[in-house]
Amino acid sequence: MLPPLAGSGAAYNPEVNARIAQIKRTGLDDILRRWRDMYPGVDLDAQVTAGPCAQRLLQAGSEAGLMVVGRRIRRSSVGTPIGPVAHAILHHSTAPVAVIVHE
Incomplete structure (x- = not known):
């Protein structure tokens, strides 16, 4: 993207x-x-x-049976455990979402 x-x-x-x-x-x-x-x-x-990642992914996956997004492992106790793209997909996807943790 x-x-x-x-x-x-x-x-x-x-x-x-x-x-x-x-x-x-x-x-x-x-x-x-x-x-x-x-x-x-x-x-x-x-x-x-080109464009905002979450918006483009939501458009691309509008008819998907499953949305799969990744997130990095955050070692800090400060901040959110997921990033803004995964957060937006979780809240706005019409399909089920799998968030896969990776380094």
């Missing part, structure tokens, strides 16, 4: 956005290759989009 674009000029240039999306897509493909190789029978639809 690309961060929301702020400012003006090149940030809104479709060619720049397309190039950034391609770079991010290549990185995502590299990360997912290992999992695709391990689980070839699992369908995976990877998308690269």
Whole structure:
């Protein structure tokens, strides 16, 4: 997921956005290759989009049977145990949600 674009000029240039999306897509493909190789029978639809993460995930999963989001292990006793994206998905998803803890 690309961060929301702020400012003006090149940030809104479709060619720049397309190039950034391609770079991010290549990185995502590299990360997912290992999992695709391990689980070839699992369908995976990877998308690269720009905008607020929680909003885009909720849109993408609006017809999902299950939303799966990750969260990091927080070692600090201060703050919330989950981040803002997982929090938004838990509260606004129309599908059941699984929050997977990872480091």
